Amino acid sequence: MEGLAKFPPRPTGAGDMFQLFRNGAPRTRASLVAETGQSRSTVAARIDALRSVGLLAPAGEATSTGGRPPSTFAFDPGSRIALGVDLGATHARIAVTDLAAEPLAQVDEPLAIADGPDRVLTWVAETGKKLVTQAGRHMDELAGVGIGLPGPVDHGTGRPVNPPIMPGWGGADVPAELYARLGAPVMVDNDVNIMALGEHRTMTPEADDLLFVKVATGIGAGVIMDGHLRRGAQGAAGDLGHVTVPGAGDIPCRCGNSGCLEAVAGGAAxxxxxxxxxxxxxxxxxxxxxVRSGDVAAGQAVRQAGRDIGSVLAASVSLLNPARIVVGGILAGAGEHLMAGIREVVYQRSLPLATRDLRITPSEAGAQAGVVGAATLVIEQYLAPSSVDTLIAAKEVS
Incomplete structure (x- = not known):
């Protein structure tokens, strides 16, 4: 009935029950019986099943209220690893993480995305294998590979779609190419989406409504709403760089249109x-x-870029009403010049209700956001209730 409070459903299968452990807090069998409403024998069987696939481990004993102290169990994030890959126009970052997205080994090197998929993906695979070894792990422990690309991606297929700065990548079957090289499931997304995911998961988990804006050679945004990454119908949500800037005139953009934000305020511009x-x-x-050296002309140019970005973000604030706008990417390293320009226009042009509690801040995760977000793509899929149930079923058959 309308108006009645809604309560989350109680966990049913082992995969559902495992979600109670995702926050890392140890639990006893008795506490799980109370939380799930299941019998003690059912809870015990599901704990055994989760331990058999390495997702739970003993975590000591709880405080006794009389008699023998009860055993506790907790999520073991070290049972598997993920590979997070963040590819930009001219750089590549790769990290091996555990299932809590904590980096165990990583590398950051110059790499031109314009070199094409064969060379870049070969480098990714070879470097990824070296990092797994460096972390003291084995390839058969790899839960999957998450990769962010600097262009539009069809999330359903993982294939780039007419990427402006990625010659030769259009339609490339990235998941299949990397699977052939690494033998693990591959998930592909736009680089700004993975940065938004990484920032949200590691630094701002309390902000359920967040825009992550990457300002570098190009400009894009990742949209977190209701705590989830929103890609839109075809995965094109957040394409901020190709929104027309009022008064920009006929400045040509590499997308084929003119007056786009990227053509006006991107790093290349x-x-x-x-x-x-x-x-x-x-x-x-x-x-x-x-800018950091105190060059006046550079500082003024970056501040004006911030104003131009703010003019587009003001419309986004009115449309989406985020609680946070986080600005990352190379140009965010220019500091307050960029941030001041953005804040100046957003707070001036947006309605007071939408900006009353709005915070506009630089990224706290920094360069880590991309690789952590890419790894998180894999982890969320691997630890989903249905995936955990599949793992257990496969273990029982073997």
Whole structure:
């Protein structure tokens, strides 16, 4: 009936019961009986099943209220590993994590996505195997591979779709290519989506409604609503960089349109403007270095980019009403110049109700956001109730 309080359903299968352990807190058999409403024998059998696949481990004894202290059990995140891969236009980061998305070994190296899928994915596979060994683990412990790409991705197939800065990648079967090299399930998403996921899971889990904005060579956004990553119907949600900026005129964008935010405020656009004014800049990192050194022209250019980004974000705030806007990417390293420009326009143009409690902050996860988010893609799938039940069933058959 309308108006009645809704309570979450009680866990039924072993996979459902395992979700109670995801926060890391140890539990006793008796506490699980109370939480699930199941019999003690059923709870005991499910604990044994979860231990058999390595997801639970003994965690000592609880405080006794009289008699023998009861045993406790807890999630064992070290039972398997995940590989998180964050590919940008000119860099690659890979991390081996446990099932709590804690990095065990990682690497960050220059790598041009324009080199094409064969060379890049071969590097990913070879480097991933080395990192697994470096972490003291084995490839048969790999639960899966999560990878973020700097372009539009069909989430259902994992294939890039007409990516502007990824020549030769259009339609590439990334999951199949990496599976052939690594022998583990592969999940693919847009790089900004995985950064949003990583930031939310590690730094802002309390913010159920969040926009993560990446400002680098290009500009994009990841959308977290109701605590979940929202990709949209075709996985194209958050394509902030190709929203038209009011008054931008006919500045051409690499997508084929004109006046796009990326063409006005992206790193490549700022590099061009500064270079035309005589500055010795080649990359987005050069812009950040100039700003940090106190260069006035670079600081003004970055602040104006922040205002342009803010003009588009103001519409997003009115539409989605997020609690947090988190800004990451290389250009976020320019500090308050970018943030001040964004805040100036968002707070000025959005309604007071939408901005009353809105926080606009730089990323706290930084470079870790992408690899942690990519690993989280794998972990969420691997530890889902149905997946856990499948693991147990396979173990029982073997």
């Amino acid at each position: 700022i590099v061009t403007r500064l270079r035309d004014s005589g500055a010795a800049v080649e990359t987005t990192q050069d812009i950040v270095d100039l």
